[in-house]
Amino acid sequence: MILDNSHMSNNPDTTLVYSGKRRPGFTENGTYDRLLFDNEHERLERDDDVIDLGLQCIERFRESERSRLVARLRASCAIDVHNIRDRLFQEAACETAVRPDIDRNNLHITIGANTADRAVECDSIPLMQKHIRDKMRQRSALPFEEDAIALLRAHRAQGMTFDGAPTAEDIFGLWRHSFGWTEEQCRNYAESRGVNDRLFVLRSAEGRAISGVLVADGESTEWSTLPEYQRQGHIVPLLIYSNCALLRDRISSVYAELRWDRSITPALQSGFVVDSNSMGPWMLTNHVSIGDDTQQDPPDPWNAHKPMFGDTTKGRFLRSFAVAHLEPESITDRIMDAYLDS
Numbered sequence: 001m002i003l004d005n006s007h008m009s010n011n012p013d014t015t016l017v018y019s020g021k022r023r024p025g026f027t028e029n030g031t032y033d034r035l036l037f038d039n040e041h042e043r044l045e046r047d048d049d050v051i052d053l054g055l056q057c058i059e060r061f062r063e064s065e066r067s068r069l070v071a072r073l074r075a076s077c078a079i080d081v082h083n084i085r086d087r088l089f090q091e092a093a094c095e096t097a098v099r100p101d102i103d104r105n106n107l108h109i110t111i112g113a114n115t116a117d118r119a120v121e122c123d124s125i126p127l128m129q130k131h132i133r134d135k136m137r138q139r140s141a142l143p144f145e146e147d148a149i150a151l152l153r154a155h156r157a158q159g160m161t162f163d164g165a166p167t168a169e170d171i172f173g174l175w176r177h178s179f180g181w182t183e184e185q186c187r188n189y190a191e192s193r194g195v196n197d198r199l200f201v202l203r204s205a206e207g208r209a210i211s212g213v214l215v216a217d218g219e220s221t222e223w224s225t226l227p228e229y230q231r232q233g234h235i236v237p238l239l240i241y242s243n244c245a246l247l248r249d250r251i252s253s254v255y256a257e258l259r260w261d262r263s264i265t266p267a268l269q270s271g272f273v274v275d276s277n278s279m280g281p282w283m284l285t286n287h288v289s290i291g292d293d294t295q296q297d298p299p300d301p302w303n304a305h306k307p308m309f310g311d312t313t314k315g316r317f318l319r320s321f322a323v324a325h326l327e328p329e330s331i332t333d334r335i336m337d338a339y340l341d342s
Contacts, residue, residue, distance in 0.1 A: 004171040020029035021317040026060065027095050032288045033310030035064045037071040042077040043106060054111045067309040068286065069116040071111040077104060077325050084109070085280045090092040099325035110323060112284045118309060120320060124302045128260045133276045139268040147269065148335050151237045152202035160207025160234075162241045162339075166201040174201070174310065178224035188272055200245070201210040204229075204300050211238045217244060218253035220272075220326075223263070237339075239270035242328055244339045254326035257284065261300075261318050272324040285317035 023038060030036035037057050044050050050073060061069035077154060081098050088094035097110040114120075163170075168183075168190035175181040181189075193199075197216045201209040211234045214222040220242065223235055244252050258267050258274070260283065267274075276280065286306075291297050292314060297318045306315025 009180055011253050033060050033066055033313045034068040034070050035066040042073040044073060047079050050075050050084050054088050057114060061113060067115045069113040073109045075107045075109055078105055087107055089280050093106055095270050095283060095285060096281050097284055097323035098275055099255050099323050102328055114286055121302050125281055127282055128320055132264055132274055135264045135268060135275050144330055145332050145335060149241055152338055153311060154279050155237050161203050163203055166199050166209055170201055173209055174212040174224045177227055200242040202234055211235050212225055213238055213242050216240060218255060220254060220256040236266050236269045238303050241339045243271050243331055244336050247328055256324050257321045259321055267324050271326055273326045274322045275325045283320050283322055286319045287321045289317040290319050291314050
């Protein structure tokens with residue numbers, strides 16, 4: 001199994017479901033039984049502005065029939081993140097994930113909250129956060145640039161190449177396995193995808209697309225690898241390549257929502273970092289549900305007896321995520337030159 005098979009596994013429509021696809025204001029019929037709120041079109045300058053808006057969202061959430069709130073805000077880098085996180089947790093038990101954009105002019109804040117029956121046990125959240133911190137420490141002890149170059153050389157030696165213009169057939173080959181999409185859905189998406197949607201694939205020596213990454217409105221998502229190529233490290237060089245291309249094209253924000261137990265390692269190996277040093281809850285807990293294969297992908301133990309939420313969200317398959325952002329300093333000129341010349 002691979003990575004974070006992301007947020008579209010149960011979606012029968014031809015519209016992708018991921019955090020990059022959103023509209024300003026509240027979305028009452030949000031996916032995965034969530035009340036969604038987006039205010040990233042407006043930059044908030046003061047702590048109190050963020051806190052007040054966050055509490056307004058909580059009040060609306062409590063009046064709704066949804067089991068989870070996800071509010072996304074944009075704020076000045078001058079705000080006091082610790083103050084905001086503490087206030088929102090004390091007043092409404094909120095979790096608060098924060099990431100900067102590439103040039104660090106803005107902070108992007110995700111506020112999450114669950115109803116009592118959807119919430120993760122308090123004792124389990126520090127365990128997930130510790131797992132991520134341990135992965136961060138392990139990665140920081142390794143030579144990132146040398147590892148990235150060695151990985152590229154190993155894949156070149158196998159005749160593999162990168163491609164930023166995959167076909168509908170490539171998309172179908174990847175997404176039918178990872179996400180259950182039909183050929184028609186993939187063709188419709190390829191013909192109508194947004195102008196800010198970018199797809200990258202890694203091709204085998206025979207020209208077959210074996211791994212894929214979608215970047216949509218700055219979110220690196222839908223990481224996928226063909227079943228017979230999984231657990232061989234193919235997604236990491238593709239992620240590095242996509243990050244190099246995005247930095248070259250001066251994309252202002254690159255981030256990923258990473259499943260706590262599956263996506264962290266490849267993300268760290270490709271230049272993403274998690275703001276894991278903050279105190280308080282920064283995980284997005286029981287954020288979305290993914291798949292229903294208990295043999296290949298057992299549920300998180302604390303969700304074993306969770307009920308259904310809404311009409312389609314199976315509580316025992318809910319998963320928790322950390323928000324990561326691309327650290328541009330990790331992608332050195334040497335890495336950029338090597339990958340973009342490949």
